[in-house]
Amino acid sequence: MQLARIDGSVTGTACHPSMSQGRTVICQPLDADGFADGPPVLALDQLGAGLHQRVLISAEGSVVRELVRDERSPLRNFVLALVDPTVPAATA
Amino acid sequence: MRLGQVIGKVTLGLADPALRGARFLLVQPLSREQFAGAPLSPLAKGATQVVYDELGADLGHLIGYTEGAEAAAPFATSVPVDAYNAALIDRINYTPPAAA
Numbered sequence: 001m002q003l004a005r006i007d008g009s010v011t012g013t014a015c016h017p018s019m020s021q022g023r024t025v026i027c028q029p030l031d032a033d034g035f036a037d038g039p040p041v042l043a044l045d046q047l048g049a050g051l052h053q054r055v056l057i058s059a060e061g062s063v064v065r066e067l068v069r070d071e072r073s074p075l076r077n078f079v080l081a082l083v084d085p086t087v088p089a090a091t092a
Numbered sequence: 093m094r095l096g097q098v099i100g101k102v103t104l105g106l107a108d109p110a111l112r113g114a115r116f117l118l119v120q121p122l123s124r125e126q127f128a129g130a131p132l133s134p135l136a137k138g139a140t141q142v143v144y145d146e147l148g149a150d151l152g153h154l155i156g157y158t159e160g161a162e163a164a165a166p167f168a169t170s171v172p173v174d175a176y177n178a179a180l181i182d183r184i185n186y187t188p189p190a191a192a
Contacts, residue, residue, distance in 0.1 A: 008184065010185070012182050015179035040095070040124060042179075
């Protein structure tokens with residue numbers, strides 16, 4: 001899993017059926033200090049994460065294929081958990 | 093999944109039989125500034141990808157594409173594809189926190 005921050009969302013008309021089971025959010029992967037680390041990625045969110053909320057996203061397709069119950073899903077990033085904002089280690 | 097802009101199309105002369113009838117797009121990944129609405133040309137740095145397309149994206153469209161092993165998942169047979177167009181994107185709502 002990867003620590004990331006929700007920086008927005010995207011909408012579209014046509015997509016792979018497995019993506020219509022949730023919202024597509026823009027996740028900014030974070031490093032241990034909570035700063036941006038690498039380009040933003042798009043992830044499927046079913047937990048209703050809020051803007052700028054820190055989340056854990058999956059980095060492997062196999063877990064997503066199980067979660068969306070579609071073994072043909074091309075997805076790799078999926079919001080697995082919402083991180084409690086009172087975690088002291090991160091500075092962001 | 094990453095966001096990119098379709099900047100071209102690729103047609104194959106000789107290809108693996110599993111790729112018969114496939115459509116391929118030339119896609120340039122978007123930079124963080126372009127997420128926030130910066131003009132799409134000049135193109136962002138980064139390798140241009142050739143992406144397998146089943147959704148019918150056209151030049152200039154923004155798409156969400158996946159790379160690596162997950163890109164080969166949507167096929168019944170094993171197909172030599174490592175970038176797959178999973179979504180046509182109409183709107184980007186990108187508001188990073190000011191301090192990021």
